Amino acid sequence: MTAAPQPADLALEHLHPALGEDLLTSITFFNEVAGRHPGALSLAAGSPNESRYDVADVHTAIDRFCDYLREELGYDERRVRRTLLQYGRTKGVVHDLIARHLRADEGITVDPEALVVTVGFQEALFLTLRALRRDHRDALLAVTPAFVGVTGAARLLEMPVLPVEAGPRGVDPDCLARTARAAREAGLRPRACYLVPDFANPTGIRVPLGIREELLRTAAAEDILLLEDNPYGLFPLDGARLPTLKALDTGRRVVYLGTVSKTVYPGTRVGYVVADQTVAGPGGPRLLAEYLARAKSMVTVNTSPIAQAVVAGRLLTHGGSLAAANRHEAESYRLALSQLLNGLARRFPAASGVTWTPPDGGFFVTVAVPFDVTDELLARSAEEFGVLWSPLHHFYSSPGPLRLIRLSCSALTAAETDEALDRFAEFVRAAGRDPAPARLPHAGQTATRPLPEGRPSAGAEGGTGEKVTGSS
Missing domain, CATH: 3.40.640.10 (Type I PLP-dependent aspartate aminotransferase-like (Major domain))
Known part of the structure; x- marks a missing residue:
């Protein structure tokens, strides 16, 4: 039998109004999706690469x-x-x-x-x-x-x-x-x-x-x-x-x-x-x-x-x-960002309808896709394709959805980045065919794909992609 819900001690309407807004749940939402899918590769995380931490x-x-x-x-x-x-x-x-x-x-x-x-x-x-x-x-x-x-x-x-x-x-x-x-x-x-x-x-x-x-x-x-x-x-x-x-x-x-x-x-x-x-x-x-x-x-x-x-x-x-102190890290992130850009260019030719603005540095690339990007689509990407990314509407004060995705190069190894981009490309093709959002997965469900082992990193060939022209 399902236990009867306990009466609440406080009412949200009696707390600060911002606490009930979606804006303050963004970071928690990303962490929860990642936690449900520990096998998913993250092109969302803007955290540093911890491979050199001791x-x-x-x-x-x-x-x-x-x-x-x-x-x-x-x-x-x-x-x-x-x-x-x-x-x-x-x-x-x-x-x-x-x-x-x-x-x-x-x-x-x-x-x-x-x-x-x-x-x-x-x-x-x-x-x-x-x-x-x-x-x-x-x-x-x-x-x-x-x-x-x-x-x-x-x-x-x-x-x-x-x-x-x-x-x-x-x-x-x-x-x-x-x-x-x-x-x-x-x-x-x-x-x-x-x-x-x-x-x-x-x-x-x-x-x-x-x-x-x-x-x-x-x-x-x-x-x-x-x-x-x-x-x-x-x-x-x-x-x-x-x-x-x-x-x-x-x-x-x-x-x-x-x-x-x-x-x-x-x-x-x-x-x-x-x-x-x-x-x-x-x-x-x-x-x-x-x-x-x-x-x-x-x-x-x-x-x-x-x-x-x-x-x-x-x-x-x-x-x-x-x-x-960060000379090695700076070179590693430069290579990682170059790999991400080259990998996008190989997987998304000009006719794909997917474009991006090549960044000048840092960790992130903004990608425009031909469908509305929602939190439900992120959950679908994690559950069905084993890859995480960030919907860009979280970076605007007005509600989404937009047709923009943020990808990060900082947290993955070269082999993981190559695999993550393969999964991302497969997700984008599927979402373009059927953009209907999937239901949010229940706690405890995990991504269906394991982490890659020993895949080669992406090469240096390929262009830098086309520039994003809008955020429709």
Whole structure:
């Protein structure tokens, strides 16, 4: 007999309204589909390739940081122990080393006191939005499509998000200005614009240097901040890097949001925010970072010093440079992205109706297909074809479906990528013939195909595909 449902203790209508929205279930949904199909190959995951991870390296990094505290900062054993194992400073205990990394790798010279070390990028973003959101009139602009964590965080803070079209150059400064002015005409206060200038998720577009300079001028003219997110900047496809917005910023218009999830380990959950803007108030001007730290002290108190020690040890081992620490990874991701593009070109000729925009770097490729892409189709792809990918409607604030799919190159081996693309091509052909969604599988069902063993990787032949012309 089926047990009678127990009466609920709370009603959803009595909780924050954002908690009932599909937007906040996106990441959980992807994890649940992957969990039901452990045999499915994932072209969805934007996580780093963990093949070079070694637990022993974590201990080595912590030891290296402790040696730094003793030998370079002159700490005695009691102070070393306290630094590593006590609550620690709200702004972080490795802010000086992160400032050294920014100077070495990004050309950003900043007072370490303008840094707050956070629990990943998400807390850095949340604290910044919380500080900027004074009342219901304050709005966030976001270059769209955008990472769902941005729109979700703003929604939890009841901060409206106004889309700014990405376009072929990553962002149009004129569109940014028009959106800000329209917001003011509607009675809103546009406070900041979120964007990823380097290899944005999900488009992979890199904003040209001239547009970056124009964006800074537009931000000054419209009196808004630019929230620069840079998780993929160390992974260009052509090996060439452009200066970040923050490196070009002479008017303190950029709040720089950083993370080491792609360059050290996601498991550290360490991010940071560079907030060197001055804030007028009682007692004279203070750094915006000081006010973010006040908010952090009421949310997470501080970021784990043990996790920070792992990051610091990695930095110290490589002379303060994450670019140096990630030379092998950068080459691996370049090859993986090239393999993904070449593999798409071989499997989808021009007459297939499948197109994509070749990205400039990072992990992602946006693919246009000739059918509506739904969450139900993703479940069908996992169950029947053993391959996962991301529907792009999750990256827009308006509901789907779109005819766009995001593929990632970062998490699979070369052999697995080749097999995953075979499965993806088979799925696309089947969905094009019969796009009717399958029912969502029950928990415990798994994909019908095993992981590949020893398949050769895709070769280097093939073109880069055609450009996506729309998102109908």
